[in-house]
Amino acid sequence: MDKSRKMSNYYTYLLGLTLLFCAQCLTAQISINSNQVVFENIAMRQVVSFKNATIKPLSIFDKKGGKELLVADHAAPWFEFVVNQQLITANDPIWKYKSNSIRKLNNGGQEIELLFESTRKLNGLQIKIYRQIFPNSFLVRERLVLSADGKDIQLDKKNGSLHFRFPVYTLKQNFSNTIVEEIRIATFAKEGMEGFNTGNTWDDRLLDGVKTFNLANCHMFHPDRKKYPLKSQQMNLMKGPFVLIHSPAGIWFTAYEHASQDKNWKAEQTIKPHALNNISIDEQQGVSGDKQQNSDSVFWFLGVGVQGGNKSTELAHQVLRGAYLEGENFGKQHPYETVWTATGFASDTVLLQQEMHQYLWSYITEHPASRKSHFYYNTWGMQRDNTNTTGLREIYTEQRILTEINNAAELKVDLFVLDDGWEETMGDWQANKKRLPNGLKPLIDAMKQRGIIPGIWLSPMGIDSLADRFKQNQQWVIKEENGKPIKGQWDFPVFDFVSDFNNLFVADCKLLVDQGIRFFKWDAINTFNSTLAKLHHGNGKYSPEDIRDRYAYLLPFYVTEAMRALREYNPEVVVEIDVTEKERCMVGLIILQEGKFFWMNNGASGYNDYGTYRT
Secondary structure (H helix, E strand, O other), X not given: OOHHHHHHHHHHHHHHHHHHHHHHHHOOEEEEOOOEEEEEOOOEEEEEEOHHHOOEEEEEEEOOOOEXXXXXXXXXXOOEEEEOOEEEEOOOOOEEEEEEEEEEOOOOOEEEEEXXXXXXXXXXXXXXXXXXXXXXXXXEEEEEEEEEOOOXXXXXXXXXXXXXXXXXXXXXXXXXXXXXXXXXXXXXXXXXXXXXXXXXXXXXXXXXXXXXXXXXOOXXXXXXXXXXXXXXXXXXEEOOOEXXXXXXXXXXXXXXXXXXXXXXXXXXXXXXXXXXXXXXXXHOOOOEOOOOOOOHHHHOOEEEEEEEOOOOEEEEEEEOOOOOOOOEEEOOOOOEEOOOEEEEEEOOHHHHXXXXXXXXXXXXXXXXXXXXXXXXXXXXXXXXXXXXXXXXXXXXXXXXHHHHHHHHHHXXXXXXXXXXXXXXXXXXXXXXXXXXXXXXXXXXHHHHHOOOEEEEEEOOOEOOOOOHHHHHOHHHEXXXXXXXXXXXXXXXXXXXXXXXXXXXXXXXXXXXXXXXXXXEEEOOOEOOOOOOOOOOOOOOOOOHHHHHHHHHHHHHHHHHHHHHHHHHHOOOXXXXXEOOOOOEOOOOHHHHHOOEEEOOOOOHHHHOOOOOOOO
């Protein structure tokens, strides 16, 4: 072999080693032995130890900054809860490592499931900890699942309050020059332009019948950012779901995946429907017949606590209300699951923004179809047109919709959604026999022939009181104290979704998928205070307030699980949740695990706001 060929082979070998090394650095690696598990990529290295029968985060090392970020000695327990009247923590020397399984995620990450069993205190108590890491990212998603091998175990309170903390981290930084920032996302009509001078102009939208100086609200939810200086030994408890800790060393960020309103709104209920025209009646989004006076704190189910010290800062996720019922049993057949959380570190705001964007766009979901953008047509615009004198739903005929589909095709529309009016009646999700005598098939066929994705609108919880389903399933009808059904949107009664009704609704959607539907818009999932006992959120031994809180806490799980069931039934299916009104309660990160939001209705131009901030 001549010298030039030897040199060529040598450089090829070096190049191969370099590419292999780079590939290993860029991928997310999980390795485990009998004492610890290591999570590593190009950005960080994290170690969770289960030596000496405890379970502890031992290290979070910033590779780029070359520094350790975690306090391991004398750290607060990673998890803490009360079962069978006993306080159980990760620092108790009772945990035996049993097994693990590692799964590759289709978003590029890896997930490990770690199984531990209690050897003392509570024999048979089992914990599964799930952790996900991603290439070139500091972010870690995690959740905890409790179960019991054998006899069921019950969750209890501590000092009269719910008590479940996970995850908890003791960070290697003190309170000096540290600012804690809370970012809420479920505050309706929050002024979006910081420092806006309301004296310069006024807003002519007459939101809720009054003039408002809020130029930027555009009848939608907005971020609400609050900042607090971190003080020694002072606990800052925040709703979030995003919390940032700014210090000279960098920025810690964390979030939890749930959903709830930030504020209680009752404005729509003050307007009498009989005094309004048809379109105005349709705009009313409140709940009538529900006399419970909820404070804003009723919507605060989970919190993020940050407490500063002289040498460290504690960051903890904890439950506040609704997360379980005192004495609630759990076991193998019905485990207890925490929400998913996400925690990470960034050296500056640019990296922080990149991490948060990737988290919401990719890391939080394994359903890539839900992140595709589409040129979207919805029939509601045609139905609500000011020139429509036929009626909101009466205009909805096969010929008119076929014409709209043809018009949409000329505009190169990707997605066509059949909005309210296609159905027989609320809760009877079959094509209206009078307006669509040939069913959905001609409409879906027309869309497919033009390369358009067929979509459809449903109101999951609404039910017509004249429908057979309503008459046959009174156990699901949410009622007020006097036994009368409450009235949800459009003055219809509503079903309790945290019940077996959930399965029936998913079956309805699967029938529509079988007909060719690939996109769902789910509307009017509002705050309905269900105190129904004997369903999936409590029984008669608990107070109405406890049952209500448990329902509201579980509702985002049930909605997201229904979305997941449809995705698993057909991976092309995407569900969109409408959060365009004040009473919508699904504003939160859990929905992004499986789908997307419909965030703003009757867009910016409808309010004479043509600024780029809104459009």
